[in-house]
Amino acid sequence: MKQLLSFFTKALIIASFSITAMAGHHMKDKEDIVTIAAGNDDFSTLVTAIKAAGITDILKDAGPFTVFAPTNAAFDALPAGTLEKLLKPENKDALVQVLTYHVVEGKVTADQVVNLSEATSVEGTTIDISTDMGKVKVENATVVKTDIMASNGVIHVIDTVIIPDTLAASL
Incomplete structure:
Protein backbone atom coordinates (compact mmCIF):
# COMPACT_ATOMS: atom_id res chain seq x y z
CA MET A 1 0.00 0.00 0.00
CA LYS A 2 2.83 2.40 0.91
CA GLN A 3 4.54 1.74 -2.45
CA LEU A 4 1.28 2.37 -4.30
CA LEU A 5 0.78 5.64 -2.41
CA SER A 6 4.36 6.65 -3.19
CA PHE A 7 3.76 5.87 -6.88
CA PHE A 8 0.60 7.97 -6.97
CA THR A 9 2.28 10.83 -5.10
CA LYS A 10 5.12 10.88 -7.64
CA ALA A 11 2.64 10.68 -10.52
CA LEU A 12 0.71 13.67 -9.14
CA ILE A 13 3.91 15.66 -8.69
CA ILE A 14 5.01 14.87 -12.25
CA ALA A 15 1.58 15.85 -13.60
CA SER A 16 1.62 19.05 -11.57
CA PHE A 17 5.12 19.94 -12.80
CA SER A 18 4.16 19.17 -16.39
CA ILE A 19 1.11 21.45 -16.22
CA THR A 20 3.20 24.19 -14.56
CA ALA A 21 5.89 23.81 -17.19
CA MET A 22 3.40 23.98 -20.06
CA ALA A 23 1.63 26.99 -18.58
CA GLY A 24 4.89 28.85 -17.98
CA HIS A 25 6.76 27.69 -21.07
CA HIS A 26 7.95 30.53 -23.24
CA MET A 27 9.69 30.35 -26.54
CA LYS A 28 12.94 31.15 -24.77
CA ASP A 29 14.65 27.83 -25.28
CA LYS A 30 16.90 29.56 -27.82
CA ASP A 42 12.64 38.01 -9.99
CA ILE A 58 30.33 29.39 -17.64
CA LEU A 59 26.54 29.58 -17.35
CA THR A 66 20.27 22.40 -14.34
CA VAL A 67 20.04 25.52 -12.20
CA PHE A 68 18.02 25.67 -9.00
CA ALA A 69 17.55 29.43 -9.18
CA PRO A 70 16.72 31.38 -6.01
CA THR A 71 14.44 34.39 -6.41
CA ASN A 72 15.16 37.88 -5.11
CA ALA A 73 12.90 37.08 -2.14
CA ALA A 74 15.09 34.06 -1.37
CA PHE A 75 18.18 36.28 -1.27
CA ASP A 76 16.29 38.84 0.84
CA ALA A 77 15.53 36.10 3.38
CA LEU A 78 19.23 35.44 4.05
CA PRO A 79 20.44 36.59 7.46
CA ALA A 80 21.19 40.32 7.53
CA GLY A 81 24.52 41.15 5.91
CA THR A 82 25.07 37.74 4.31
CA LEU A 83 24.46 38.82 0.71
CA GLU A 84 26.50 41.99 1.12
CA LYS A 85 29.35 39.92 2.60
CA LEU A 86 29.23 37.43 -0.29
CA LEU A 87 29.25 40.19 -2.92
CA LYS A 88 32.50 41.72 -1.60
CA PRO A 89 35.44 41.07 -3.95
CA GLU A 90 37.46 39.43 -1.16
CA ASN A 91 34.70 36.82 -0.75
CA LYS A 92 34.46 35.89 -4.43
CA ASP A 93 35.51 32.27 -3.80
CA ALA A 94 32.70 31.81 -1.25
CA LEU A 95 30.20 33.40 -3.66
CA VAL A 96 31.30 31.05 -6.45
CA GLN A 97 30.92 28.12 -4.03
CA VAL A 98 27.36 29.18 -3.09
CA LEU A 99 26.27 29.76 -6.68
CA THR A 100 27.76 26.56 -8.10
CA TYR A 101 26.03 24.66 -5.28
CA HIS A 102 22.79 25.59 -7.09
CA VAL A 103 23.95 24.03 -10.39
CA VAL A 104 23.95 20.40 -11.50
CA GLU A 105 25.58 19.17 -14.70
CA GLY A 106 23.11 17.87 -17.25
CA LYS A 107 19.55 18.80 -18.12
CA VAL A 108 17.40 17.38 -15.30
CA THR A 109 13.72 18.06 -15.94
CA ALA A 110 10.97 18.04 -13.31
CA ASP A 111 9.87 14.50 -14.17
CA GLN A 112 13.44 13.35 -13.53
CA VAL A 113 13.98 15.42 -10.37
CA VAL A 114 11.08 13.76 -8.54
CA ASN A 115 12.85 10.41 -8.88
CA LEU A 116 16.11 11.62 -7.35
CA SER A 117 17.17 11.62 -3.72
CA GLU A 118 20.36 13.55 -4.37
CA ALA A 119 22.49 15.14 -7.07
CA GLU A 139 18.06 20.90 0.58
CA ASN A 140 15.85 23.31 2.59
CA ALA A 141 14.43 25.07 -0.49
CA THR A 142 11.08 24.33 -2.11
CA VAL A 143 10.85 24.18 -5.89
CA VAL A 144 8.15 26.69 -6.85
CA LYS A 145 8.38 26.57 -10.65
CA THR A 146 9.90 24.02 -12.97
CA ASP A 147 11.21 23.39 -16.43
CA ILE A 148 12.11 26.84 -17.71
CA MET A 149 13.93 25.56 -20.77
CA ALA A 150 17.09 27.23 -22.03
CA SER A 151 19.38 26.50 -24.94
CA ASN A 152 21.96 25.13 -22.49
CA GLY A 153 19.80 23.48 -19.84
CA VAL A 154 16.87 24.04 -17.55
CA ILE A 155 15.97 26.32 -14.64
CA HIS A 156 13.90 25.30 -11.62
CA VAL A 157 12.91 28.21 -9.36
CA ILE A 158 13.46 27.78 -5.61
CA ASP A 159 12.31 29.86 -2.66
CA THR A 160 15.49 29.69 -0.54
CA VAL A 161 19.21 30.20 -1.16
CA ILE A 162 20.93 26.91 -0.38
CA ILE A 163 24.34 27.11 1.29
CA PRO A 164 26.93 24.30 1.36
CA ASP A 165 27.52 22.97 4.88
CA THR A 166 31.21 23.90 4.56
CA LEU A 167 30.26 27.59 4.29
CA ALA A 168 27.17 27.82 6.48
CA ALA A 169 29.03 28.50 9.73
CA SER A 170 31.25 31.21 8.23
CA LEU A 171 28.38 33.21 6.77
Whole structure:
Protein backbone atom coordinates (compact mmCIF):
# COMPACT_ATOMS: atom_id res chain seq x y z
CA MET A 1 0.00 0.00 0.00
CA LYS A 2 2.83 2.40 0.91
CA GLN A 3 4.54 1.74 -2.45
CA LEU A 4 1.28 2.37 -4.30
CA LEU A 5 0.78 5.64 -2.41
CA SER A 6 4.36 6.65 -3.19
CA PHE A 7 3.76 5.87 -6.88
CA PHE A 8 0.60 7.97 -6.97
CA THR A 9 2.28 10.83 -5.10
CA LYS A 10 5.12 10.88 -7.64
CA ALA A 11 2.64 10.68 -10.52
CA LEU A 12 0.71 13.67 -9.14
CA ILE A 13 3.91 15.66 -8.69
CA ILE A 14 5.01 14.87 -12.25
CA ALA A 15 1.58 15.85 -13.60
CA SER A 16 1.62 19.05 -11.57
CA PHE A 17 5.12 19.94 -12.80
CA SER A 18 4.16 19.17 -16.39
CA ILE A 19 1.11 21.45 -16.22
CA THR A 20 3.20 24.19 -14.56
CA ALA A 21 5.89 23.81 -17.19
CA MET A 22 3.40 23.98 -20.06
CA ALA A 23 1.63 26.99 -18.58
CA GLY A 24 4.89 28.85 -17.98
CA HIS A 25 6.76 27.69 -21.07
CA HIS A 26 7.95 30.53 -23.24
CA MET A 27 9.69 30.35 -26.54
CA LYS A 28 12.94 31.15 -24.77
CA ASP A 29 14.65 27.83 -25.28
CA LYS A 30 16.90 29.56 -27.82
CA GLU A 31 18.27 31.73 -24.99
CA ASP A 32 20.85 30.56 -22.48
CA ILE A 33 20.31 30.31 -18.72
CA VAL A 34 21.87 33.69 -17.91
CA THR A 35 19.93 35.53 -20.62
CA ILE A 36 16.65 34.06 -19.39
CA ALA A 37 17.49 34.97 -15.77
CA ALA A 38 18.51 38.49 -16.80
CA GLY A 39 15.17 38.92 -18.56
CA ASN A 40 13.21 38.12 -15.38
CA ASP A 41 12.99 40.76 -12.63
CA ASP A 42 12.64 38.01 -9.99
CA PHE A 43 16.25 36.98 -10.67
CA SER A 44 18.00 40.36 -10.62
CA THR A 45 19.90 39.54 -7.40
CA LEU A 46 20.95 36.16 -8.80
CA VAL A 47 22.20 37.80 -11.99
CA THR A 48 24.12 40.41 -9.95
CA ALA A 49 25.72 37.58 -7.94
CA ILE A 50 26.59 35.60 -11.09
CA LYS A 51 28.33 38.67 -12.53
CA ALA A 52 30.16 39.41 -9.25
CA ALA A 53 31.34 35.79 -9.10
CA GLY A 54 32.64 35.99 -12.66
CA ILE A 55 30.77 32.86 -13.77
CA THR A 56 28.56 34.43 -16.43
CA ASP A 57 30.51 32.82 -19.29
CA ILE A 58 30.33 29.39 -17.64
CA LEU A 59 26.54 29.58 -17.35
CA LYS A 60 26.27 30.84 -20.93
CA ASP A 61 28.35 27.86 -22.11
CA ALA A 62 26.94 24.89 -23.97
CA GLY A 63 26.24 22.99 -20.75
CA PRO A 64 23.81 21.46 -20.33
CA PHE A 65 23.15 22.59 -16.78
CA THR A 66 20.27 22.40 -14.34
CA VAL A 67 20.04 25.52 -12.20
CA PHE A 68 18.02 25.67 -9.00
CA ALA A 69 17.55 29.43 -9.18
CA PRO A 70 16.72 31.38 -6.01
CA THR A 71 14.44 34.39 -6.41
CA ASN A 72 15.16 37.88 -5.11
CA ALA A 73 12.90 37.08 -2.14
CA ALA A 74 15.09 34.06 -1.37
CA PHE A 75 18.18 36.28 -1.27
CA ASP A 76 16.29 38.84 0.84
CA ALA A 77 15.53 36.10 3.38
CA LEU A 78 19.23 35.44 4.05
CA PRO A 79 20.44 36.59 7.46
CA ALA A 80 21.19 40.32 7.53
CA GLY A 81 24.52 41.15 5.91
CA THR A 82 25.07 37.74 4.31
CA LEU A 83 24.46 38.82 0.71
CA GLU A 84 26.50 41.99 1.12
CA LYS A 85 29.35 39.92 2.60
CA LEU A 86 29.23 37.43 -0.29
CA LEU A 87 29.25 40.19 -2.92
CA LYS A 88 32.50 41.72 -1.60
CA PRO A 89 35.44 41.07 -3.95
CA GLU A 90 37.46 39.43 -1.16
CA ASN A 91 34.70 36.82 -0.75
CA LYS A 92 34.46 35.89 -4.43
CA ASP A 93 35.51 32.27 -3.80
CA ALA A 94 32.70 31.81 -1.25
CA LEU A 95 30.20 33.40 -3.66
CA VAL A 96 31.30 31.05 -6.45
CA GLN A 97 30.92 28.12 -4.03
CA VAL A 98 27.36 29.18 -3.09
CA LEU A 99 26.27 29.76 -6.68
CA THR A 100 27.76 26.56 -8.10
CA TYR A 101 26.03 24.66 -5.28
CA HIS A 102 22.79 25.59 -7.09
CA VAL A 103 23.95 24.03 -10.39
CA VAL A 104 23.95 20.40 -11.50
CA GLU A 105 25.58 19.17 -14.70
CA GLY A 106 23.11 17.87 -17.25
CA LYS A 107 19.55 18.80 -18.12
CA VAL A 108 17.40 17.38 -15.30
CA THR A 109 13.72 18.06 -15.94
CA ALA A 110 10.97 18.04 -13.31
CA ASP A 111 9.87 14.50 -14.17
CA GLN A 112 13.44 13.35 -13.53
CA VAL A 113 13.98 15.42 -10.37
CA VAL A 114 11.08 13.76 -8.54
CA ASN A 115 12.85 10.41 -8.88
CA LEU A 116 16.11 11.62 -7.35
CA SER A 117 17.17 11.62 -3.72
CA GLU A 118 20.36 13.55 -4.37
CA ALA A 119 22.49 15.14 -7.07
CA THR A 120 26.09 16.25 -7.26
CA SER A 121 26.42 20.00 -7.63
CA VAL A 122 28.98 21.69 -9.85
CA GLU A 123 30.44 22.95 -6.54
CA GLY A 124 31.37 19.32 -5.90
CA THR A 125 29.18 18.27 -3.00
CA THR A 126 25.90 16.41 -2.88
CA ILE A 127 22.59 18.23 -2.58
CA ASP A 128 19.63 16.38 -1.08
CA ILE A 129 16.41 16.16 -3.07
CA SER A 130 13.12 14.96 -1.61
CA THR A 131 9.41 14.97 -2.29
CA ASP A 132 6.83 15.42 0.41
CA MET A 133 3.14 16.32 0.30
CA GLY A 134 3.35 17.16 -3.40
CA LYS A 135 6.36 19.47 -3.00
CA VAL A 136 9.91 18.95 -4.19
CA LYS A 137 12.65 20.10 -1.84
CA VAL A 138 16.26 20.80 -2.77
CA GLU A 139 18.06 20.90 0.58
CA ASN A 140 15.85 23.31 2.59
CA ALA A 141 14.43 25.07 -0.49
CA THR A 142 11.08 24.33 -2.11
CA VAL A 143 10.85 24.18 -5.89
CA VAL A 144 8.15 26.69 -6.85
CA LYS A 145 8.38 26.57 -10.65
CA THR A 146 9.90 24.02 -12.97
CA ASP A 147 11.21 23.39 -16.43
CA ILE A 148 12.11 26.84 -17.71
CA MET A 149 13.93 25.56 -20.77
CA ALA A 150 17.09 27.23 -22.03
CA SER A 151 19.38 26.50 -24.94
CA ASN A 152 21.96 25.13 -22.49
CA GLY A 153 19.80 23.48 -19.84
CA VAL A 154 16.87 24.04 -17.55
CA ILE A 155 15.97 26.32 -14.64
CA HIS A 156 13.90 25.30 -11.62
CA VAL A 157 12.91 28.21 -9.36
CA ILE A 158 13.46 27.78 -5.61
CA ASP A 159 12.31 29.86 -2.66
CA THR A 160 15.49 29.69 -0.54
CA VAL A 161 19.21 30.20 -1.16
CA ILE A 162 20.93 26.91 -0.38
CA ILE A 163 24.34 27.11 1.29
CA PRO A 164 26.93 24.30 1.36
CA ASP A 165 27.52 22.97 4.88
CA THR A 166 31.21 23.90 4.56
CA LEU A 167 30.26 27.59 4.29
CA ALA A 168 27.17 27.82 6.48
CA ALA A 169 29.03 28.50 9.73
CA SER A 170 31.25 31.21 8.23
CA LEU A 171 28.38 33.21 6.77
